[in-house]
Amino acid sequence: MSRFVNVALGQLGPIQRTDSRQQVVSRLCALMREAHALGAHLIVFPELALTTFFPRWYIEDEEDINSFFEREMPSAATQPLFDLARELGMGFYLGYAELAQEQGKAVRYNTSIIVNRQGEIIGKYRKVHLPGHAEHEPWRRFQHLEKRYFTPGNHFGVTPAFGGIFGMAICNDRRWAETYRAMGLQGVEMVLIGYNTPVHNAPAPQHDDLSLFQNQLSMQAGAYQNGTWVVGVAKAGLEEGVDSIGGSCIVAPSGEVVARCITKGDEVAIARCDLDFCAIYKRTTFNFDLHRRPEAYGLLVERKGETLAADGTAVGVLNAP
Template sequence: MQVSLLQCQSGRDVEENLKFIREQLDLLESSERPHLVVLPECCLLFGGHERQQLAYAGNDADSELKQTLAALAKQYGIYLVAGTIPILADEGRVFSRSYLFDDNGETLGHYDKLHLFDVDVDDGTKSYRESDTFCPGEAISVIDTPFGKVGMAICYDIRFADLFRAMRLQGAEIIVLPAAFTRVTGRVHWLPLLQARAIETQCFVLAAAQWGEHNQGRRETWGHSCVISPWGEVQAIQPEGCGWLSAEIDLATLEGIRRNIPVVAHNRFEPPKLKR
């Protein structure tokens, strides 16, 4: 099946970001069905203070951003991992939520980012505190689709192997990762982490990333959107620039890899459990 990842340089103008995504979808060529498309984290709003997300947050049932992205999936006949958008939560905060829509624009499932990026980085932003704006999610998400089981994660989640093992134990075959990795951390950690998670889970990992300078250079992201095979090979990568990265993946290859190296059966540790 064909998978396509869009690398973006999103800014603070939602309409401009949406216009770019529409233009790119117009350019996307595929006669194959199903076609899985993955957008990066914060694809519609990025680069300013996180609190700006609150102005665009809606409920699951009436979010305009959700409805717009679902309409794109239907219009272009694609299965769409719709990056992340803000969805209202408690305490004046929002969830960073990723939806998976089918090619009719119907919601197959969603995932709320579990691990929030509260770290210090030696870049123009210096201090990141996502928990000031976002609530952590409360569930692992592995979604049934006609082409296989899709596990969902977002950006900073890649550092937490237990989440990925839990998704594998729930049947994941493809893991999608919308991301906006910083340039400083991405330069050293991005590819090793993606390859490790693919090898450990024996899944395809599809990581769609933000790239370049945002907000007049105060935010800089690493790019390097990539498709990683369950053997840990970099099947396709786009280091810089905006646009599409497309590849063909064959889920039939999972069977041989998992049979020859049966890590799930060999693992002597208890399955991970999500803390409440």
């Protein structure tokens, strides 16, 4: 019997700096209600979905920086989203800036969570591939200071959810083959990805016209080469003077795009995804056990179901709730 999950793209238009958490959560709830009316079991929201994309500014005041971060999840401002998920019996993926306490020290992460149909957090991921730069670069029209404001995560895990094996990634992660392969080695059947991607690439403006093409290319390749569904969702449009791509889409294990958003605003699109369709690729063309030659690559070794970097750091481990 096939395992179907009705997945909705919960694309967001711009969020301005003056928009409150309550205003944004109200928009997220509206998208969730629309998706539910279309029969969705799960809605995927973008990276840093609760605020404007603040790494575009060089900020020195710690209190100002921390105002963009969540100290707990759910918080008072985001609780309505969890309550609505429970009421509708619908799950969601949400990206946000996390201010964590580790060994008595505050640590900032670019984080996403997956929430089940009972409104419970069942998985958390912290962005591994942080793009941009760490210091102020005045020559840029806008900054990209993720390396300044975030600590990188250290693994890609998978989570049993919605009758299958789910994984998470965030924005720049989608460009790296290792992202999908680390989860593919754990049997992932659907990868959820939120992103904020400006049209303009300051260090390489010749790439600007290729932004949408390369966004979709990376997700299609990751899906096909690992026999998994990939769901990519943007925060798009003109936000604080910076134009960001849209292109939210759902990619099948065949590499085919089966649903997409067509605007740069708040928009819902939906696809009925058969998780058993992954097996057609995992058992044939991309049967890792039968055809893959990790001993020839020199970069990764495998041990007891884990994928380890050459230095022994785990890059693929179970992401338990």
